[in-house]
Amino acid sequence: xxxxxxKAKHIRDxxxxxxxxxxxxxxxxxxxxxGAVPAETADQLIGRVVEATLYDITGDFSHHYLKMFFxxxxxxxxxxxxxxxxxxxxxxxxxxxxxxxxTKVDGLFNLITRDGFxxxxxxxxxxxxxxxxxxxxxxxxxxxKIIKAKAATLTMDQFVQEMVLGKIASDxxxxxxxxxxxxxxxxxxxxxIGAPANASEIALADGGVAVVEEVELETDELxxxxxxxxxxxxxxxxxxxxxxxxxxxx
Numbered sequence: 001x002x003x004x005x006x007k008a009k010h011i012r013d014x015x016x017x018x019x020x021x022x023x024x025x026x027x028x029x030x031x032x033x034x035g036a037v038p039a040e041t042a043d044q045l046i047g048r049v050v051e052a053t054l055y056d057i058t059g060d061f062s063h064h065y066l067k068m069f070f071x072x073x074x075x076x077x078x079x080x081x082x083x084x085x086x087x088x089x090x091x092x093x094x095x096x097x098x099x100x101x102x103t104k105v106d107g108l109f110n111l112i113t114r115d116g117f118x119x120x121x122x123x124x125x126x127x128x129x130x131x132x133x134x135x136x137x138x139x140x141x142x143x144x145k146i147i148k149a150k151a152a153t154l155t156m157d158q159f160v161q162e163m164v165l166g167k168i169a170s171d172x173x174x175x176x177x178x179x180x181x182x183x184x185x186x187x188x189x190x191x192x193i194g195a196p197a198n199a200s201e202i203a204l205a206d207g208g209v210a211v212v213e214e215v216e217l218e219t220d221e222l223x224x225x226x227x228x229x230x231x232x233x234x235x236x237x238x239x240x241x242x243x244x245x246x247x248x249x250x
Contacts, residue, residue: 023050023080025057025070028157032057034070034082042075049085054164065093066164071192084160088189094124097184103127105136107143110193117156118194121147121163121187123172128181139176146171163187 018038025032034052039045050070054063067090070082098104105125112118123143150159150168162168166186173185 019078021045021075021078021080023070023072023082025052026082026084026157028161029057037080042080045072045075045080048072050082054087065090068164083195084156084192086189086191087164089186094188097124097126099126099183101130102183103129103131103136103180105139107140109144109147111147111151113151113154113156113159115155116196117192119156119159120191120193122189123147123169124184124186124188125172125176125182126184128183131180135180138179142175142179143172146175160190163190 018040019042020036020038021042022036023034025034034050034056037045037048037050048071050072052068052070054066054068055061057063057068066087068087069085071085072080073083074081103126105127107123108120109123110118110120125139125143146168150162150171154162159168164187169186173182176182176185
């Protein structure tokens, strides 16, 4: 009896020593409150990744399918400031997009924004019917052209906004629909894989040290990653839902 009581007291004391810190989105998302997280010291939160949805930021329920990831980079008192870490479609939403006897054109691209941030993004274009391999190649080239132009002219903040709010996907759709009828085009996933040395000065007005870790890729399926600056390709491990496998389940 006494041992159980001692154990319960130990657990309560452990939580009593923790403080709660408010996590806010980056300034280009309006410093929206993402919730509170506990920690014994503020330093323990540096580098922690917090998940939210785009709906939590915009208040638009149509954005509930988009998962957002933010990394805590600076502690300002009880406020944890973050950097954009990446985003992805929810698995259920991605599965709902796939149909029988259609083609899913996937592109995985590495890019560097105008202010030196390195991103890896996965773009998917879904057609209304099956298309030829030559048409797939043209659509993928359109993806490369538009993404390269955007990366050359937009900062990290601007690129992320256009990416998650659908502006880049809309530009790809409008040009690609002349090649084949399309049902959906979207940037289904992104990852921050590198930042310039002065990332804290670029992204955080109140100073501090920005922490950006290298991203480990999943090992589900091999796809071709295209570096839009050099045009070089490499086989990267990336998770892509197979449309044929989903079709068989339907």
